Amino acid sequence: MSHSDALMNLHGSQIRGYQLLEPIGSGSYGVVYLAFSGPDSIAIKVSVREEDLLMEASVLQQLYYKNVSPKFFFNDKFGPFHTLGMEILGPDIESLRQKADFKFFERPTLIKFTYQALTCLEALHTLKIVHRDVKLSNFAVTKPTTPENRVAVRIFDFGLSHVYADADGTLRDDPRNFDFKKMKYAAYEPSLGCDPMPKDDICQLGYAVMYAAGFDFGKKLKCPDDELSNWKRELIRVPAETLPLPVQFMLPFYELVGDLDDIIPIQYDLLKQRVQECMPEVDTSDLILSDEDGRLTLI
Numbered sequence: 678m679s680h681s682d683a684l685m686n687l688h689g690s691q692i693r694g695y696q697l698l699e700p701i702g703s704g705s706y707g708v709v710y711l712a713f714s715g716p717d718s719i720a721i722k723v724s725v726r727e728e729d730l731l732m733e734a735s736v737l738q739q740l741y742y743k744n745v746s747p748k749f750f751f752n753d754k755f756g757p758f759h760t761l762g763m764e765i766l767g768p769d770i771e772s773l774r775q776k777a778d779f780k781f782f783e784r785p786t787l788i789k790f791t792y793q794a795l796t797c798l799e800a801l802h803t804l805k806i807v808h809r810d811v812k813l814s815n816f817a818v819t820k821p822t823t824p825e826n827r828v829a830v831r832i833f834d835f836g837l838s839h840v841y842a843d844a845d846g847t848l849r850d851d852p853r854n855f856d857f858k859k860m861k862y863a864a865y866e867p868s869l870g871c872d873p874m875p876k877d878d879i880c881q882l883g884y885a886v887m888y889a890a891g892f893d894f895g896k897k898l899k900c901p902d903d904e905l906s907n908w909k910r911e912l913i914r915v916p917a918e919t920l921p922l923p924v925q926f927m928l929p930f931y932e933l934v935g936d937l938d939d940i941i942p943i944q945y946d947l948l949k950q951r952v953q954e955c956m957p958e959v960d961t962s963d964l965i966l967s968d969e970d971g972r973l974t975l976i
């Protein structure tokens with residue numbers, strides 16, 4: 678059996694006293710299992726990529742008290758695999774988008790998601806860590822705990838993350854040498870070959886929000902490279918003329934994203950203020966995962 682087949686067939690295995698049940702998600706390099714020990718349930722990611730998993734464990738440890746990511750429980754070896762035990766989250770934002778009417782979120786949901794996702798990125802960037810893989814499927818909501826099913830946005834999957842600077846601000850190289858030019862949804866500057874920086878995470882968040890609003894981002898990504906690159910550049914230069922219709926109402930946010938650079942510190946409060954300005958009546962903390970007859974809707 679190959680390693681990737683074995684990764685999918687760990688049901689019943691015991692890791693650190695937890696019994697693995699069914700896989701609840703999988704990505705390019707890992708499978709995430711639901712695991713139980715008595716009444717406790719957690720998520721365990723099992724992967725063959727040691728370096729990425731160690732990076733992920735380190736980021737989760739640093740974010741433990743920030744309430745922006747799943748809580749870290751352990752990392753360990755399991756035969757040829759590497760494992761990461763963490764708090765179990767609710768559904769990821771991409772699967773919730775797929776379940777939404779017409780496969781896009783209503784405007785208030787977009788505002789709440791963007792606002793809370795910015796809080797997640799701020800916590801990460803404060804640690805001088807850049808995520809580099811910001812997309813809807815790398816955000817999830819917490820498991821609902823209140824009777825009205827209130828949830829909060831969390832960021833996860835730090836396999837591509839990088840500590841981009843030392844405490845004194847000296848920039849650090851990543852020996853893994855990922856080629857972000859090949860990532861179709863890379864922000865404009867990384868798509869030209871520049872190292873991704875915090876502003877690029879926010880730019881990618883802007884793309885994710887367009888997609889969540891119903892813009893056919895998949896089709897855009899299939900454009901020839903030159904056309905795609907021009908569009909990304911124009912989005913920064915003249916957002917009012919370039920923004921797709923479903924997110925025109927968020928122009929104040931996109932204008933500020935277009936002004937970000939790598940020198941001036943990012944003003945997260947101002948970004949969040951701009952998001953709020955787009956719909957002042959929306960309470961950005963009031964995110965609900967409604968469950969009507971088993972149909973999950975993020976509102």
Ligand SMILES: Nc1ncnc2c1ncn2[C@@H]1O[C@H](COP(=O)(O)OP(=O)(O)OP(=O)(O)O)[C@@H](O)[C@H]1O
Nearest residue numbers: 702703704705706707709720747764765766834836
């Ligand atoms: N803590 C968690 N709780 C619940 N589900 C999770 C958790 N972590 C990950 N998942 C699920 O597992 C899926 C895969 O996880 P993740 O994205 O971390 O794996 P990956 O191999 O790094 O993926 P990618 O190909 O995106 O890099 C996620 O989309 C999500 O549905």
